[in-house]
Amino acid sequence: MKIEQIYTGCLAQGAYYIESNGEVAIIDPLREVQPYIDRANADNASIKYIFETHFHADFVSGHVTLSEKTKAPIVFGPNANPSYDAVVATDGQVFPLGDITITCLHTPGHTMESACYLLKDKDGKDYALFSGDTVFLGDVGRPDLAQKAAHMTQEELAGLLFDSIQTKIMPLADDVIIYPAHGAGSACGKNLSKETVGTIGDQKATNYALRANMTRQEFINEVTDGLLPPPAYFPMNVKLNKEGYGNVEDIISNAKALNAKDFELIANETSALILDVRSEDEFAKGHIPNSIFIGINGAFAPWVGALILDIKQPILLVTPIGKEAETIKRLARVGYDATIGYLEGGLETWKNAGFELDTINCISAETLEEKIQENIAVFDVRKPGEYTAEHLNEAPSTPLDFLNDHLSEFPKEKEFYLFCAGGYRSMIAASILKARGYDNVINVNGGFAAIKKTGIKTTNFVCPSTIK
Numbered sequence: 001m002k003i004e005q006i007y008t009g010c011l012a013q014g015a016y017y018i019e020s021n022g023e024v025a026i027i028d029p030l031r032e033v034q035p036y037i038d039r040a041n042a043d044n045a046s047i048k049y050i051f052e053t054h055f056h057a058d059f060v061s062g063h064v065t066l067s068e069k070t071k072a073p074i075v076f077g078p079n080a081n082p083s084y085d086a087v088v089a090t091d092g093q094v095f096p097l098g099d100i101t102i103t104c105l106h107t108p109g110h111t112m113e114s115a116c117y118l119l120k121d122k123d124g125k126d127y128a129l130f131s132g133d134t135v136f137l138g139d140v141g142r143p144d145l146a147q148k149a150a151h152m153t154q155e156e157l158a159g160l161l162f163d164s165i166q167t168k169i170m171p172l173a174d175d176v177i178i179y180p181a182h183g184a185g186s187a188c189g190k191n192l193s194k195e196t197v198g199t200i201g202d203q204k205a206t207n208y209a210l211r212a213n214m215t216r217q218e219f220i221n222e223v224t225d226g227l228l229p230p231p232a233y234f235p236m237n238v239k240l241n242k243e244g245y246g247n248v249e250d251i252i253s254n255a256k257a258l259n260a261k262d263f264e265l266i267a268n269e270t271s272a273l274i275l276d277v278r279s280e281d282e283f284a285k286g287h288i289p290n291s292i293f294i295g296i297n298g299a300f301a302p303w304v305g306a307l308i309l310d311i312k313q314p315i316l317l318v319t320p321i322g323k324e325a326e327t328i329k330r331l332a333r334v335g336y337d338a339t340i341g342y343l344e345g346g347l348e349t350w351k352n353a354g355f356e357l358d359t360i361n362c363i364s365a366e367t368l369e370e371k372i373q374e375n376i377a378v379f380d381v382r383k384p385g386e387y388t389a390e391h392l393n394e395a396p397s398t399p400l401d402f403l404n405d406h407l408s409e410f411p412k413e414k415e416f417y418l419f420c421a422g423g424y425r426s427m428i429a430a431s432i433l434k435a436r437g438y439d440n441v442i443n444v445n446g447g448f449a450a451i452k453k454t455g456i457k458t459t460n461f462v463c464p465s466t467i468k
Contacts, residue, residue: 001100001121002043003128005179006035007196010301011059011333012185014196016130018119020098025049026072027117027130028181029062031248031333036066047072049095051102053132053181054114055080055241057145057234058188058302060335064244077115078106083243089115100127105168107134109161110141110188112150116168128177129200134161135169136180137202138193140209144227145188145234154227155220162219165210174201185299187231228384228401233305237335248332252325255317256341260353263316263343272314272340275304277327278347280427284360284443288318288350293431296320296327298424305334306401307432317342318350360430361442365450368417372456377416379409381429382448386421390460392451400425403432410438419444419451 004017008030016027017039024040024047040047047070050063054077063074064084074086075095081088089095091106099122107116110133117130133141143157150157177199184194191208203210209223258266267274267288274291276283277300283293294303296319308315315338319327324342331339343349351357363371372378372394380387380395387397398406400420410416410433418433420426423445430443444451452458 020100023048023098027051031062033062033066054111080113107164111146132181137198139189139191158220176200231306236311255339257344258341272316276318286357289358290435301334369454415440419447422447
């Protein structure tokens with residue numbers, strides 16, 4: 001038996017490859033599926049099942065394409081109603097795989113069709129649980145995403161999730177390995193661990209939502225407390241996962257390599273968004289006017305989904321040379337399939353053609369320390385939790401996730417300064433504001449990490465229970 005976790009850091013997502021005696025199961029695959037096929041071929045094995053833990057909201061799964069290429073059936077838990085052929089399993093249904101078995105455990109709560117898959121070894125012993133978004137390490141799936149589809153409140157869904165955990169997961173032995181669908185950085189939970197593999201026993205001991213003697217109402221209160229609004233692209237990803245989608249290889253091949261003249265012409269004649277995915281330093285030093293920065297070396301796909309509100313938005317790309325196909329693929333992972341083309345040869349092509357460049361002004365944290373005495377306007381674009389933990393009193397919280405809600409707070413007639421934790425998110429925010437006519441935006445290099453090394457005073461969160 002072989003179990004391989006295929007973890008994608010950009011999405012904080014874990015897919016799984018399971019092989020036994022020449023037969024393979026894939027759980028929650030990414031949209032580009034050839035790597036799974038290649039793995040099976042290397043093992044001289046065939047893909048027998050494609051298991052989906054639920055209709056994912058945060059990425060487009062590869063189940064449809066993988067099934068088309070391998071003829072392996074797609075398996076969902078009870079209540080699933082996809083628009084394509086699939087096996088909708090019953091609770092407790094057993095799927096043989098070589099010398100082992102995989103049992104579907106229906107665990108509604110995160111969504112109504114949510115399922116975990118329990119792997120039993122060749123001796124019939126419970127060995128591993130593929131828990132999807134039902135249970136993470138340190139957290140459980142958020143119960144607010146499926147409210148509309150389930151015609152239930154988030155409190156009612158949280159109650160269902162409690163019942164699922166108590167009846168299906170808590171009775172499992174402590175040594176059962178748990179393989180979740182996500183780790184820290186995913187918007188599918190609020191307290192996910194950086195670890196991506198654990199045990200049931202560890203989670204009973206450390207996961208706030210799995211603690212002993214927790215009442216149903218306590219669970220509902222704690223799981224629903226502090227939930228931030230989900231990213232805007234989530235409903236469209238659910239729709240694609242439920243109804244089907246195109247082949248990512250076709251999307252890549254249809255994108256055109258464009259010279260500078262044709263790139264400018266298409267940009268001017270269409271509603272295409274120019275998306276620059278190079279590093280924040282490169283973008284600051286020179287970029288195509290009105291382009292938006294979201295660097296491919298950061299949490300690229302989730303920020304695309306959070307900030308580009310129309311999933312059908314036509315996109316023109318500026319990428320590092322050689323990263324064109326990878327960028328298109330990573331856009332497609334979250335359903336952004338309308339890439340028209342890319343600037344062939346990168347930004348050098350644009351410069352060599354003599355076209356105009358724009359820049360983002362940047363300062364060091366040390367310079368900010370000098371200027372902060374001058375009653376300047378400075379804004380913190382980190383997440384609310386980061387701000388609460390520690391912040392500058394002079395900088396109000398204007399999270400990048402909700403930048404559109406704060407536009408009226410940024411001055412257009414005078415300089416203002418942005419920072420995040422390290423510089424990546426503040427450059428995204430600066431690019432969006434610059435493209436909207438906020439020409440006086442200035443980015444703080446190094447972000448809050450650099451600011452803390454100066455003499456600027458920060459405010460730490462103090463737990464109310466410690467206040468005398």
